[in-house]
Amino acid sequence: MNFENLRDLMIENRTVRRFNQSRAVDYDILVKLVELTRCCPSGRNAQPLRYRLVTSTEEKAKVFPLLKWAGYFKDWDGPSEGERPTAYIVQCLDTAFGSNCLCDDGLQLEAITLGMHTMGLGGCIIKAFNVVELSRVLELNEQYVPRYVPRYVLALGYPAEKVKIEEMSGSPDADFKYFRTPDGIHHVPKRPLSELILPHR
Ligand SMILES: Cc1cc2nc3c(=O)[nH]c(=O)nc-3n(C[C@H](O)[C@H](O)[C@H](O)COP(=O)(O)O)c2cc1C
Numbered sequence: 001m002n003f004e005n006l007r008d009l010m011i012e013n014r015t016v017r018r019f020n021q022s023r024a025v026d027y028d029i030l031v032k033l034v035e036l037t038r039c040c041p042s043g044r045n046a047q048p049l050r051y052r053l054v055t056s057t058e059e060k061a062k063v064f065p066l067l068k069w070a071g072y073f074k075d076w077d078g079p080s081e082g083e084r085p086t087a088y089i090v091q092c093l094d095t096a097f098g099s100n101c102l103c104d105d106g107l108q109l110e111a112i113t114l115g116m117h118t119m120g121l122g123g124c125i126i127k128a129f130n131v132v133e134l135s136r137v138l139e140l141n142e143q144y145v146p147r148y149v150p151r152y153v154l155a156l157g158y159p160a161e162k163v164k165i166e167e168m169s170g171s172p173d174a175d176f177k178y179f180r181t182p183d184g185i186h187h188v189p190k191r192p193l194s195e196l197i198l199p200h201r
Helices: 003-012 027-037 057-066 104-118 131-137
Strands: 049-054 087-094 122-126 148-157 163-167 186-190
Touching (some): 003 104, 027 049, 027 104, 049 057, 049 104, 057 087, 131 148
Parallel strands (some): 163 186
16 A cells, blocks of 8 residues: 555545445444554544444444435435435444544544545445434334434445536635436535645745
8 A cells, every 4th residue: 555545545535325225234244444543543532433334234224214315416306216325323422521523533434434435335425314213213222211312324346326526616706516417427516625725834
């Protein structure tokens, strides 16, 4: 692995929201992905995040309606039958360690999605979901003891859509909304490097 390999992996590791629903993701694969999180940095090294893995048809059917997809696409309710995720990784905070996980959640999600990409998988990190209902349908907690709080749902599967990075203009009011073209390709604008580095005063 050199810098160029890592950069290519990160360029290719795009959010995917449509999947080949006929191709299952094995539970063991999800376990391997979670194993990557053990290597991540952790504030105070407390490592307060836990994962609930979802692969059964019954549980997937309960999770899917609780998720909100692609907020910018007002006329799209998310992947239709046949292109839905084939697994979910639910990242939970163990509140026995406190109510804050600093940036552990994001670091671990990036590790998992990079790992997914190396396996030919794709997915979508989802924050817009019904936390209470998700906790209930997955029976995350003992009754009256709300210890594990879901922070993110990672929906995944084998991708059935193409995603392309678009260069954004350097203008501060440039449009950052992702969009889809009639050929079905999903486009994601990314800011130019020149905008990211502040000038010396
Ligand atoms: C913290 C966070 C929350 C997100 N929540 C959602 C969500 O609720 N629903 C969704 O469809 N996508 C969600 N996404 C995916 C973003 O829309 C996606 O990362 C963004 O459009 C950039 O695309 P890229 O991941 O290919 O760079 C989320 C991503 C992050 C990092």
